[in-house]
Amino acid sequence: MTLATDQKLDTRGLSATSRALLAIREAVLDRWERDVREHVEGAREVAGPVLINTLPAFFDNLAEAITPSYPRANATSNTNAAAVHGGERARMTTFKPDQIVHEYQLFKRAVLGVAQENGIELNADERASVEHSVDCAARESIREFTAMHEDMRQRLAAGLSHDMRSPLAVIANAAHLIGMSSDLAGAQAMSAKIAANAKRLEQMMEELLDALTFERTEKLPLSLSRFDMRELALSVQQEFNSLRAGAVEVSGSSVMGYWCHNSMCRALENLVVNAFKYGDGKPIRINVDDTRGRLMLSVHNTGAPIPPEQHGRIFGYLRRESGAGKAGWGIGLPFVRAVAESHGGSAAVDSSAAGGTTFMIDVLVDCRNC
Structure with a gap:
């Protein structure tokens, strides 16, 4: 059974090379995971199922794509699976764009290396299909990764601009009243309000920096x-x-x-x-x-x-x-x-x-x- 995103449940209609690639899927993913954990910073701490992400399906899409008669021009054709890979990286890891590119480079190397070790000889067209598929997937993943982070930043900016209005208004009003007041006790009370609201703003900025470093979208409550x-x-x-x-x-x-x-x-x-x-x-x-x-x-x-x-x-x-x-x-x-x-x-x-x-x-x- 294949794991391709088109729910193809058997290998009928696929070339001998495609079937041979499907047979080495686990070996390729093992090689890729080992290399990613070794060479991509931060990947070592990511749990296996989170790290592997949508790559099993992408691999099977790739195997389909090298069959010339199969209706999949490359491993990203007809599907947004590569994009959701980038989305998961944005939501669930601390990966940066260059690390996503690197993991796809390692994936290409794992596919070609394990295939060669198992005596699977790709012709020029099949090799070009593999390379084109991986390049397309990297672009789509990066596009979604950056779009998700940009959306997160926009939502954070909108939320903060709203939430900051209250302490800023208190600070501005208190400063104005201090300037008008001749009452020392009243001025001290206003000063305390300024200090308290300035502290609130400081906490908001700390939260913003934490969120921009690593964010997750809101989750549904799960039982x-x-x-x-x-x-x-x-x-x-x-x-x-x-x-x-x-x-x-x-x-x-x-x-x-x-x-x-x-x-x-x-x-x-x-x-x-x-x-x-x-x-x-x-x-x-x-x-x-x-x-x-x-x-x-x-x-x-x-x-x-x-x-x-x-x-x-x-x-x-x-x-x-x-x-x-x-x-x-x-x-x-x-x-x-x-x-x-x-x-x-x-x-x-x-x-x-x-x-x-x-x-x-x-x-x-x-x-x-x-």
């Missing part, structure tokens, strides 16, 4: 418990199939972990509802899988694809763009993204005319410390 995600998927399947027999299929394997049952259930239901709404009436497939401490929960439907220009912002929509032919997206996808990020992961989309549409929730298996 974590241990359960089998496949059992949750089966319960969602039963719910929808009671309304229309055979409407939802479930594939994959049992994955035990710690998540918020209620929020994960609601997120999965939202994805299935969207798949019904925008699909072509054929069965919807929920797939449950895990790798290297991360859960990969995806929902796939066939039908008209989501335009590529919407992939990067679809989870932030409250209404779909005009002319799409159907009613708005509502709050379902923003909620799915919030659930994924609150569980220490990401939500991604992969959509094309050839492969259909897959939404993936890629989160830690054990979210107790996320």
Whole structure:
């Protein structure tokens, strides 16, 4: 089974070289993780599932892309998975942009090195595909990383400009009153107010510096418990199939972990509802899988694809763009993204005319410390 973002569950239609690459996935990821921890500052302290991020899916996308007949021009085509990698780096690590570039350089080296060691000879086109895919992924990750930090800074600036008005107003008024007063006791009282509010401003600036050094977006309140995600998927399947027999299929394997049952259930239901709404009436497939401490929960439907220009912002929509032919997206996808990020992961989309549409929730298996 592949872990690609298009929910391709087998290797049919892939070239011999693509299949050979898929067989060395774990060896490549082991090499990459070792090298990143050794050469990228700060990576040594990052937990394995957080460090590995969306790279297992990216690797399988890359394997698909080197098959000339497969409908994926490079590993970032049809999907925003590389962008959400950058988003996770912004939210969950102290990485800087140059470190993201470095980790992708190490990833390219790991792919090519392990392939050579295992006797997999890439021709010039296949090697160029690997290099182009990694370069594209690095650009998309950096773009999202910087956009997220810029958004954080803008929200901080807006919040601080509002919060600072109160102590500044007190300081200004107190200073004015001191200038007008001949009462020593009153002046001393005003002076104390100035000192207290100046202290408040100092604390705000300290908080700002801390936040700009390392920020996380707000999380949903989670009630974590241990359960089998496949059992949750089966319960969602039963719910929808009671309304229309055979409407939802479930594939994959049992994955035990710690998540918020209620929020994960609601997120999965939202994805299935969207798949019904925008699909072509054929069965919807929920797939449950895990790798290297991360859960990969995806929902796939066939039908008209989501335009590529919407992939990067679809989870932030409250209404779909005009002319799409159907009613708005509502709050379902923003909620799915919030659930994924609150569980220490990401939500991604992969959509094309050839492969259909897959939404993936890629989160830690054990979210107790996320």
